[in-house]
Amino acid sequence: MKVPVSWLSQHVDLPAGTGVEDLDAAFVRQGLEVEDVLRAPETTGPLVVGRVLEIEELTGFKKPIRYCRVDVGNPEAQGIVCGARNFAVGDLVVVALPGVVLPGDFAIAARETYGRVSDGMICSVRELGIGDDHEGILVLGTEGIEPGTPAAGVLGLDDVVFDLEVTTDRGYCMAIRGVAREVAAALGAPWQDPAAATPPAWSGEPAWAVEVEDPARCDRFSMIAMEGLDPAAPTPWWMRRRLTRCGVRSISLAVDVTNYVMLELGQPMHAFDRDAVRGPVVVRTARPGERVTTLDGADRALTDDDLLITDDTGPIGLAGVMGGATTEVSGSTTALLLEAAHWEPTGIGRGVRRHKLPSEAAKRFERGTDPDVTVVALARAAELLAEFGGARVVGGVVDVDARAPRPQIALATDRPQAVAGIPISPDTVVDALRTVGCTVEAEGAALTVTPPSWRPDLTDPADLVEEVVRAVGYDEIPGVLPTVPPGRGLTPAQRRRRSVGRALADAGYTEAPAYPFVGPAALTALGLPTEGLLTLRNPLSEQEPAMRPSLLPGLLATVARNLGRGQRDLAVFELGVVYTPGAVSAAPLPPVDRRPDDDVLAALLGAVPAQPWHVGVALTGLREPRGQWGPGRVADWADAVEAARTVADAAGVELVVRAGDRLPWHPGRCAELVVGDVVVGYAGELHPRVCAALELPARTCAMELDLDALPEKAVAQAPAISAFPPVRMDAALVVDAGVPEAGVRASLAGAAGQLLEDLQLFDVYTGASLGEGRKSLAYAFTFRAADRTLTGEQAREAFDAAVAAAAADHGAVLRA
Template sequence: MRVPVGWLAEYVDVPAGVGVEDLDTAFVRLGLEVEEVHRPAEVTGPLVVGRVLEIEELTGFKKPIRYCRVDVGEDEPRGIVCGAGNFAVGDTVVVALPGAVLPGGFEIAARKTYDHVSDGMICSVRELGIGEDHAGILVLTSGGDGPEPGADAVPVVGLDDVVIELAVTPDRGYCLSMRGIAREMSTGLAVGWRDPGAAALPGWSGEPAWEVTVADADRCDRFSMVALEGLDPTAPSPWWMRRRLAQSGIRSISLAVDVTNYVMLELGQPMHAFDRDAVTGPIVVRRAREGERLTTLDGTDRQLSGDDLLITDDTGPIGLAAVMGGASTEIGDGTTAVLLEAAHWEPTGVARTARRHRLPSEAAKRFERGVDPEMTVAAMARAAELLAEYGGARVVGAPVDVDTRRPRPAIGLDAGRPGRVSGVPYPPAQVVELLEAVGCAVEVGDSTLTVTPPTWRPDLTDPADLVEEVVRLAGYDDVPSVLPTAPPGRGLTETQRRRRAIGRVLAEAGYVEAPSYPFVGTPALDALGLADDDERRRVVLVRNPLSEEEPALRTTLVPGLLATLARNLARGRRDVALFEHGAVFLGGVRAPAPLPGVDGRPDDDVLAALLGAVPGQPWHVAVALTGQREPRGWWGPGRAAGWADAVQAARVVAAAAGVQLFVRPGEAAPWHPGRCAELVVSEGGDDRVVGYAGELHPRVCAALGLPARTSVMELDVDALPPAPVPVGPRLSTFPPVFLDLAFVVPNEITASHVESLVRGGAGELFEAVRLFDVWSGPPVPAGSRSLAYSLVLRAPDRTLTAADVAHVREGILAVVELQGITLRSADA
């Protein structure tokens, strides 16, 4: 909202000595952010008002030239050469006399041109630096009225008027008008103000000039309309109005349209002017029917929705209610009869329509924030007055005012609550005074105030809103900056320690953390090759997504991680290893969440219902890698990343979480069926799959533009069992014994399973085991492979003998042979 200080001063008694900087500070103190202060262009030297006395058309030149005699308040008029033709004898204009310097360093001097001496310059808007219009001269008034010749033109054209641009928050729509800003500033400066909306209404009489029916009172609880005729279609908008519209960032169009825009800025009530001769039959306010169309004032043919509210006549829609009028009833160059409409519309419906049609109009911006329903008739009266004064229009009959509003409910407020919330002791009398300054009607009881908010504050609905108003008007600076005492804690929780440990060990292993947005779209899930009944397709949709292409919360970390991988590859990075850990959101059918009030803490049942409506959010960790895992150089050819690195990342995560992870063959999208491992943990004797690791399916790599054999791991961290209490390692001073065993193992048995068998068969002398050789092919039988393990055995209290080692060897062989695993002989 742009606020011209000169316009504001018409309504607020600004104390002497209060400058722009003081107003800036007052706005900030009231909670209105000042985005920018626009100062006018600098003009030095004599700039005066002139009245055109004579015009001589000069001939014989390539373009039309006029020699004008202009009264500038001196003994004799001045002769000025001008090429514009949009002014006439008797008009008042702005004249820069010799010695003046216009914006851009343009110096004015008397000079001979077109065989005449031009003793000054008649100025356009652009030459004065107050606009971009350079089509003609700035005409202040026509026909002899206006400022006296020779008067200082600087205040007349607004070159001394500073404009303060404010950022108005959505809950304070009343500040999108000079009326609302003046009310706020009067409170901030503790001075009086004049309400432009409090003028007495004219005594209109007679029958209403138009028939109006409101078919949807829930979406439109007040609709007012008045008819005018006799409007001069050639009457220009007065300069002061055009100047204020320009200062507010609104383009001047015609008198009727400019008046509605001016009243909107002045009173906060958007209006619309219809060409009365183009309206056929009664006006009906109703919802659109599916398939109806409307061409709006911007020339766009729009397909309407059943949720759109319309203003219609016998021909169909003539306006998109509260957003934009229709082209069929637009005010034109020949319009002499006008229907003025001012209404109060339900805000959320306006917001839906404006966003559906991508029409963020000035009217919609105000209606969706809430306007004062008391202003409809007052705004019509103000607009009719201006059209009568400057365009000769007159009101026909009485206005229409369909009013179905219900009284606003009162709010109970404990007078001590603002003090308890803010930490500042506000006496009850001060609380009442500040609420009345807002415009509330306050009834004082024994311990509770009964507060009825004013019509222009639809955002005041709960006691918390009233508390905020008291604190705001009393001054946020009075609220003490005291940090609360932190309660004693026990440090990080086990869950927090586990998550930090996982991130740390993956970073130490060479992975780079790459967080992504927690949103996903159907194309990303399709690219992963997920089946239609895959749980990961049951997503939670966001009502107002940041992107229509990604409207759902993610159920897996893989899409975001692979998108980051592809982006790095596209920028020339060939060896990439990334990880991410964060929440995923499980979909499914859930009961809708209740909407608890803000007057007290929800009870246990409501809290349980709220938590039950929230989707599950387990914490996952995922890695993705491609290219060289070990770089090549003079030391060797390096090593390409593969499925084993993804599996090892899972083992690293499990070790950081303090649990043991087992690996076995698996199959799940988007992994390659033959190169996918299930990640399994054991708890209470039951095995649980907590994730998958391996190579991506070739089709997935092709769909996402990734190199072949790109490897990925994803694991559910919250599914890992709690880590056991850590026990210090057993130290022994006795020497170890090393035992190597090679087994012939069927291909369907995994190496990790063989390792677990070896651990169990070795007994209490076991210390460590490591797989050091894998061989397949002759002399090992087909369908099997050779796995060689190196064991470390040690006793805590003695040196092991050959008999001890033989006993361990026999125990291991007895266990593995039960699984069809045999000891590899010398010739095999």
């Protein structure tokens, strides 16, 4: 919101000596952030107001040229050559006399041109640096200013504009009226409310038939009819200047007046061409298949959530957002319907986002406007149109009012003191609330507060406390750091997650957290179900409206993004929560003035979906880099399985790996990860269709594991250290290619007995010498006894028992 100080001072009696810095501090003290302080470009020299006395049309040139005699307050009129044609004899204009330096270091001097001496320049808005209009010179009207008057004050070149950032809960400050109230409160100065005027008692029948079908979304709709408007009547310069300083482009008198009243009172309005409106005006929601062409020329499809202003022809405007093209005020409009209404803020906000159509009116409606000023705004607009356009009101006012009584809020006088932690007297509480416009009734220490109509954000005692503290001053609250209670350190789950993260980082993986949002398209590409997803009511992106049930979409998107930027060898991991699909109960809305009871807390927790912690990895390219030591090694499914083992080791659990079959993994290269009897995850090579859908390299690998499904780590026991030497033996076992290595390992370890200290798979071989569909698994056995030196025979006995068990269980044959 841009606030010119000249306009603000019209409503606030600023104390003498109040400067820009004082106003800046006042805005900040009231919670209004100052984005910028704007000043007009500097102009030096004799810049004055002049009256055109004579105009002589010069001929014989390639373009129309005029030689003007202009009264600038001197005994002799000034002769000036000008090419513009939008002014006439008697008009007041801005004249830059010789010696003026305009913005852009444009110096003005007397010079001979077109056969005449031009003793100055008649200026346009752009040449003065106060606008972009350069089609003609600036005309100030015909009366009210004496020739020779310095133009700086008339033009507002000495004015200062504050650009304020208004938060969504302070919509009343999107108007001079609201800002004036805040500045007056901050400076302790008197002020005049521009909405305090009493509307005239227009007589006669209502000017138009109006029906509101949805009073819940439009609880007040006011309208008056006007006729006799001069369509050629110009907007007065002072109004154009204020609109420009507030960042609003001047269009025509009718439109400019509605914008001016919006900036002054905070009540957006709309002007319809009355001759183009057919039949009664009806406020209703859109019907199936309806469309509307808005003032920006766009043809828009409507939904049943769109609130419309309609006539017998259909929609003539998107309520609270933008008018329709069929009833637009044009250069020939002489009869108007002026509308001012109070719309439900959330519905306007939904419409703005649905149609991607932000407007100045919608910015105010979605923050909440004052329903008490609709008729006042119409009266103000009618007054301006009558004064400058010759229009007159026809008939009585239409005022469909379905408002409910304003809510009353109970507040204890000691509540602000308890919240702020500083002494605040009851009188201060009452004065502060009345200053912001509240009606306060006191009964002892209990207050009954009725918020003003322009403050829809005041709904709870906490809101009133904030207003009191703001009035006292946030800077009066001392900064005291709370005493930190002694903690118990990290929880076991937190320590486990950190250990897992460190272990994966040590193994060469890079952590790459992703957003927890996902769309059905990403899950479909992975072959994952899309039913029962937890969908957000107001997602950041329409393409990703749900919470992720898996880490894989984000991880694989990270891989694809890095591949697109030239990275070829990738190993990334993420630790994060996923959101289990399924039905959850609706969460209750807890009160804000007291602690929720146990039933409400239980219902809130019951409405929270399950959010287990998962860990996932994704790999592609070389797992071991190439160099002088060799050609490197490409990552494969075994690396994904090894990442799972790394996680299990860090978590202190025993992991069993067996063959699995689950999308998005390749059915023949998928490992099922089991702890105890629980499947906790999967690892392996992605399905070729998944790689193709996500544009990933063939044989990209991934692993995902449910950390919360792992049992708690047992208390670590120091290993027994034997002083006796080990006995090491190797065995290469030939089995069918389909036999899982984990099963062979389990048979070997189970039969070897307590003498087996370690068992490592160090080679897997396939070749023609073994036969079709056969593979060789080479294991290294380490045997050791805790209390004696093993003999060769004892180690051989345990070794033979292990090989025999593998032969019995899996048909393993000891390879020569």
